[in-house]
Amino acid sequence: MNRDFIAGSRRLKLQIEVHEGIRYTESDPAVLLEQLSESLPGLDEHRCCGNSEIGSTFFRNGDGDGSTEGARLASANLAHLLEHVVLDLQYRIAGATRCSAVTCGYWEPPSRYDLFVESSNALCAGTSARLGVALMNDHLAGHPAIPLYGLAIRVGRELYERHPWPRGDAELAASLEEPAGRVQEITRHLRERSVVEEVLMTVNFGGGEQYGLAATPFPWRVNR
Numbered sequence: 286m287n288r289d290f291i292a293g294s295r296r297l298k299l300q301i302e303v304h305e306g307i308r309y310t311e312s313d314p315a316v317l318l319e320q321l322s323e324s325l326p327g328l329d330e331h332r333c334c335g336n337s338e339i340g341s342t343f344f345r346n347g348d349g350d351g352s353t354e355g356a357r358l359a360s361a362n363l364a365h366l367l368e369h370v371v372l373d374l375q376y377r378i379a380g381a382t383r384c385s386a387v388t389c390g391y392w393e394p395p396s397r398y399d400l401f402v403e404s405s406n407a408l409c410a411g412t413s414a415r416l417g418v419a420l421m422n423d424h425l426a427g428h429p430a431i432p433l434y435g436l437a438i439r440v441g442r443e444l445y446e447r448h449p450w451p452r453g454d455a456e457l458a459a460s461l462e463e464p465a466g467r468v469q470e471i472t473r474h475l476r477e478r479s480v481v482e483e484v485l486m487t488v489n490f491g492g493g494e495q496y497g498l499a500a501t502p503f504p505w506r507v508n509r
């Protein structure tokens with residue numbers, strides 16, 4: 286485990302599968318890091334174990350050669366990138382500045398990874414994990430909603446700060462000083478990706494759909 290984990294702190298356990306056939310659009314994982322940094326400025330300045338730059342820790346020749354080993358290295362890079370995306374989102378959503386993480390690969394199946402991410406708050410960790418997976422999947426698929434992720438993160442932060450009270454599109458648009466149509470587009474997108482969910486209100490003064498963060502917890506571990 287990561288020696289930087291603080292004894293007694295809690296950590297999220299996120300198990301992911303990297304589907305076969307998923308490939309970077311470019312052969313160099315640094316290109317994906319650069320693309321992700323457009324939504325998460327500063328991601329490319331993250332440090333890894335041993336204080337090395339994140340860009341220097343990628344497994345090279347991990348894509349495009351068609352070999353089993355090549356596919357394994359490519360998926361390890363993706364899992365490692367997701368770990369950093371989740372850490373970054375915890376900072377953007379809840380201001381979490383001090384947290385560590387570690388990613389462990391399985392021998393069998395080689396497509397499976399466990400990510401352990403230190404966090405003091407289950408809702409923040411869960412939101413960051415869901416949003417991080419959505420962001421990575423959309424980048425890998427070249428989804429047209431990618432430019433909206435800057436706004437998606439602000440919507441996540443707004444709902445996190447107001448939790449457990451839900452917010453409608455009009456209210457979110459007013460708080461974020463963004464056009465209602467743009468906010469509506471991103472809340473629909475985030476609902477489809479299970480980052481936010483519609484909250485049914487007994488009394489709904491504002492009318493329209495009300496959203497809150499998806500709150501189903503992920504597994505937790507306590508660092509020893």
Ligand SMILES: [Zn+2]
Pocket residue numbers: 332333334339342365369
């Ligand atoms: Zn790292």
